[in-house]
């Protein structure tokens with residue numbers, strides 16, 4: 448039977464290369480450290496603090512966030528225990544994360560770490576059991592590629608406002624929030640940081656948007672050459688949605704379960720470049736990357752064979768940036784190339800009503 452979609456997981460090398468995600472994680476850590484009293488209070492009338500990480504990957508970037516939480520609470524409540532639950536979609540990645548986080552927090556006593564392999568588009572923890580839930584660099588992954596669409600990624604750049612993707616993103620965000628609303632106790636906190644776009648794009652964002660347009664154009668050309676239907680099953684499920692700040696803020700503040708305490712846009716360095724490895728079962732693993740390059744290794748061999756996307760994108764980038772773009776490299780499942788740029792992100796703080 449043909450595979451309709453592909454699952455992507457992060458390899459155990461992920462943390463080494465995920466410097467951009469680390470900056471998002473650091474933004475959450477900073478938020479915690481600048482509201483220490485708020486987080487310490489969560490544990491004031493209870494002997495333990497229950498924490499949930501949503502989309503933990505290999506756990507490496509969870510460590511600075513968790514360290515800040517522990518540091519915020521411990522001085523006020525030295526006997527407080529910490530129950531940490533790490534969630535991601537795949538068992539093996541969650542197991543790795545548990546080991547890594549245990550190691551990273553070994554200097555602290557009273558810490559228990561466990562894993563849960565479930566999609567965060569449903570509750571992953573028992574009702575009202577959580578004090579703090581956070582998600583770093585994960586909520587831009589939608590639950591599915593909306594519609595039978597060849598493009599596995601959506602950036603709401605001018606000219607690419609696609610109502611199908613926008614609707615899907617809105618529904619997913621609401622589902623995410625409703626699920627957290629069930630898990631978090633009243634007054635519990637939800638912290639999110641992930642990729643976004645300023646309403647009035649910065650110069651670097653303009654470049655990024657141009658890049659994405661070029662990328663999409665190249666894919667569309669490739670699809671014309673190869674035929675959409677024939678290759679739809681060769682396109683990995685990598686359903687990333689990058690929305691504008693006002694849209695994001697509107698969606699989050701519309702939620703009936705949470706009050707939006709703060710919404711901040713930040714700009715961070717972005718020097719990524721993903722490569723993908725197709726595993727024996729047909730799933731893809733992000734095996735290496737975030738070195739030099741940009742993220743367009745999404746297409747599996749069916750499209751790559753046509754020889755179109757890599758070259759086109761490379762040509763596009765060379766013209767756009769007036770720089771020598773490294774030669775596109777090929778992996779079994781994708782192609783990459785790159786330019787160093789900056790990327791925006793939003794950092795959200797919500798409180799359970």
Ligand SMILES: C[S@@+](CC[C@H](N)C(=O)[O-])C[C@H]1O[C@@H](n2cnc3c(N)ncnc32)[C@H](O)[C@@H]1O
Pocket residue numbers: 455456457465468469472501502503504505508509534535536537565566567568582583584585588589590
């Ligand atoms: C870019 S990584 C970020 C990981 C980590 N939080 C960090 O900051 O490095 C995104 C992670 O979200 C996970 N993810 C995506 N969709 C998910 C879902 N529906 N439920 C749980 N995890 C999900 C992916 O498997 C991946 O490990």
